Amino acid sequence: MARPSLPFLLLSLAQAAVFAAVPPNIVAEGVPEVTPALTAELAPYLGLGGASFRGWHSVRREAIVTTRIGDASHLHAMAAPLAKRVPLTGGPEPVKGGQMQPGGSLLLYAADVGGNENYQLYLKDTADPKSVPARLTDGKSRNIDACWSRDGARIAFATNRRNGKDYDIVVKETRAPYAERVVHEGTSPSWGPVEWSPDGARLLLRQSLGQEETRLWTMDVATAQKTQLTPKTGRWYFTQAAFAEGGKAVYALSNFESDHLAPTRVDAATGALRKLAGGPEWDAEELAVSEDGARLVVAFNVEGFSELRCWDLADGRSLPAPKLKAGVLGSLAFRPGSHEVGFTLNTEDSASDAWSADLDSGAVTRWTNRTTKPKKEIPSPEPTVVRVRSFDGLSVPALVYLPDAKKFPGKRPVLMIFHGGPEGQSRPGYRGSFHFYLNELGVALVYPNVRGSTGYGRRYLAMDDGMKREDAVKDVAAVLDWVDRSDRLDGRRVASYGGSYGGFMSLACLMNYPDRFRCGVDNVGIANFATFLRDTSDYRRSARRLEYGDERKPEMKAFLDRISPANHADRIRSPLLIIQGRNDPRVPYTEAEQMRDAVKAKGGTVWYVMAKDEGHGFVKKTNADYQFAATILFLRAHLLGPGPVNEQK
Numbered sequence: 247m248a249r250p251s252l253p254f255l256l257l258s259l260a261q262a263a264v265f266a267a268v269p270p271n272i273v274a275e276g277v278p279e280v281t282p283a284l285t286a287e288l289a290p291y292l293g294l295g296g297a298s299f300r301g302w303h304s305v306r307r308e309a310i311v312t313t314r315i316g317d318a319s320h321l322h323a324m325a326a327p328l329a330k331r332v333p334l335t336g337g338p339e340p341v342k343g344g345q346m347q348p349g350g351s352l353l354l355y356a357a358d359v360g361g362n363e364n365y366q367l368y369l370k371d372t373a374d375p376k377s378v379p380a381r382l383t384d385g386k387s388r389n390i391d392a393c394w395s396r397d398g399a400r401i402a403f404a405t406n407r408r409n410g411k412d413y414d415i416v417v418k419e420t421r422a423p424y425a426e427r428v429v430h431e432g433t434s435p436s437w438g439p440v441e442w443s444p445d446g447a448r449l450l451l452r453q454s455l456g457q458e459e460t461r462l463w464t465m466d467v468a469t470a471q472k473t474q475l476t477p478k479t480g481r482w483y484f485t486q487a488a489f490a491e492g493g494k495a496v497y498a499l500s501n502f503e504s505d506h507l508a509p510t511r512v513d514a515a516t517g518a519l520r521k522l523a524g525g526p527e528w529d530a531e532e533l534a535v536s537e538d539g540a541r542l543v544v545a546f547n548v549e550g551f552s553e554l555r556c557w558d559l560a561d562g563r564s565l566p567a568p569k570l571k572a573g574v575l576g577s578l579a580f581r582p583g584s585h586e587v588g589f590t591l592n593t594e595d596s597a598s599d600a601w602s603a604d605l606d607s608g609a610v611t612r613w614t615n616r617t618t619k620p621k622k623e624i625p626s627p628e629p630t631v632v633r634v635r636s637f638d639g640l641s642v643p644a645l646v647y648l649p650d651a652k653k654f655p656g657k658r659p660v661l662m663i664f665h666g667g668p669e670g671q672s673r674p675g676y677r678g679s680f681h682f683y684l685n686e687l688g689v690a691l692v693y694p695n696v697r698g699s700t701g702y703g704r705r706y707l708a709m710d711d712g713m714k715r716e717d718a719v720k721d722v723a724a725v726l727d728w729v730d731r732s733d734r735l736d737g738r739r740v741a742s743y744g745g746s747y748g749g750f751m752s753l754a755c756l757m758n759y760p761d762r763f764r765c766g767v768d769n770v771g772i773a774n775f776a777t778f779l780r781d782t783s784d785y786r787r788s789a790r791r792l793e794y795g796d797e798r799k800p801e802m803k804a805f806l807d808r809i810s811p812a813n814h815a816d817r818i819r820s821p822l823l824i825i826q827g828r829n830d831p832r833v834p835y836t837e838a839e840q841m842r843d844a845v846k847a848k849g850g851t852v853w854y855v856m857a858k859d860e861g862h863g864f865v866k867k868t869n870a871d872y873q874f875a876a877t878i879l880f881l882r883a884h885l886l887g888p889g890p891v892n893e894q895k
Contacts, residue, residue: 342358354369460483530545537584568604592676593675737762
């Protein structure tokens with residue numbers, strides 16, 4: 247074997263010096279030391295980040311992308327494909343989104359502090375690199391759904407500054423002193439602006455009544471008069487809406503009279519609905535309309551993979567779609583004055599990158615090429631999609647990644663990973679640092695998309711609502727049975743892993759199947775539904791009650807208490823790693839503390855990692871790297887090492 251070069255050794259030692267110690271904002275309990283040797287071992291798998299497409303310059307062919315600067319992600323401008331990335335924002339906190347002013351040089355973006363999700367809106371003049379961003383909001387409240395008027399003179403956004411719970415809609419001038427007007431005072435259901443009409447006279451609004459129902463409205467900005475655009479009867483879901491045809495129509499994704507979200511035309515005058523022909527029988531998930539209103543592009547979710555479809559809106563004709571590499575795409579946006587659409591594409595063998603496709607010529611252009619390159623080739627195995635029959639006959643899909651059989655023969659241990667949401671989906675794409683499990687530990691990755699997941703129709707999405715919550719946990723038993731039957735997987739060595747709602751799923755697996763999981767990881771997960779609903783942020787509570795059930799009702803309270811892992815810590819016999827952000831507005835840190843204390847009180851083994859400057863998941867690189875190292879130590883100790891489950895089975 248070739249001897250490592252001196253520069254590589256020096257780099258490894260430098261990385262070890264940085265990451266061996268516990269980061270200053272991390273509180274760690276029970277976690278062994280992250281040694282320099284482990285840091286050097288993990289180094290090739292850290293920092294495998296890509297770039298995300300965020301939009302276009304409004305005047306010239308220039309892409310706006312997000313890449314990492316130091317610990318945080320920031321906005322950059324790219325004057326040409328694969329050109330140097332020029333930073334537009336900076337600082338210790340990551341930015342959210344980024345929209346260029348139509349016809350101007352102002353950049354609108356949002357940022358929070360420490361992951362608290364109280365997003366503040368900023369304007370920066372990109373024509374002057376030394377300009378100081380102007381904050382448009384109060385520095386305390388949550389401000390979301392910002393959108394430019396077509397002339398670049400006004401911004402509309404939603405804010406909960408009035409009472410911390412309900413969202414009002416504000417229209418704000420984009421020149422100092424930034425005069426503003428509240429055009430809608432919201433009540434409990436969430437309201438937000440979607441888009442301005444081409445003439446700037448109307449706002450398209452979305453009213454959310456939970457995962458089952460949303461409504462579209464138009465508002466006359468001068469008078470603040472609202473008109474409901476979508477049907478007044480029936481519980482239909484509308485999302486990803488945009489004006490088209492000069493403001494005469496709105497195109498949206500909707501399940502109107504269907505189980506799947508499909509591109510739908512809504513007449514802006516009459517509200518008449520018409521579905522577009524030519525889409526597959528899968529959920530559509532993203533939509534974009536060209537500035538001239540002539541082209542529509544829609545991304546469909548076909549068994550987890552993205553499939554692009556295009557339409558000519560002048561005659562409703564389906565157009566040939568550009569050929570893209572298999573993967574998952576998002577952030578669709580047309581370049582002003584063109585039929586070129588930009589997007590982020592994540593594939594199995596590459597981290598996310600910014601791309602574009604010209605719908606007229608079919609040309610596909612890559613704008614970024616891996617913002618960070620691995621120091622050695624990292625194998626990227628393709629997943630297999632398997633389907634298992636659950637207790638009631640439901641077909642439940644799962645993505646399965648297997649280690650190299652030559653390097654790791656025989657039956658392999660399993661890390662079963664649950665997505666959050668629950669309105670989410672585990673999808674194919676680049677595994678990033680998780681390739682370490684496959685390539686270095688020989689651990690297989692299994693991603694179940696249990697009932698309640700998106701991508702499989704509205705009926706499937708609603709199958710775990712309310713009192714049906716446990717049915718999703720029962721789906722896991724069917725996946726475990728499939729693992730037991732596999733000639734490549736070891737059903738005696740299975741660990742659970744999940745974030746957010748997936749954290750609850752991980753805990754529920756340890757609680758309900760204590761003899762089938764050797765250990766588990768709970769990352770910002772729900773431990774007790776009653777306390778979660780009581781303590782989650784005010785602006786989220788009503789929507790969460792629609793999803794999980796209203797804990798104020800005695801029957802529902804009894805049910806939620808029965809399924810909450812923190813109430814049954816005596817049933818969790820496997821070691822547990824808990825990861826939490828102190829500033830989490832979604833799942834409060836008290837859920838993690840409650841779970842830790844409950845398991846320890848019953849004599850269980852708990853490792854605990856809490857970041858004081860993070861929210862719902864670790865996004866700062868130093869913290870994320872430590873979290874990953876701690877997880878590797880945990881799995882080596884409790885999944886790969888000897889454990890009680892082997893002896894029990």
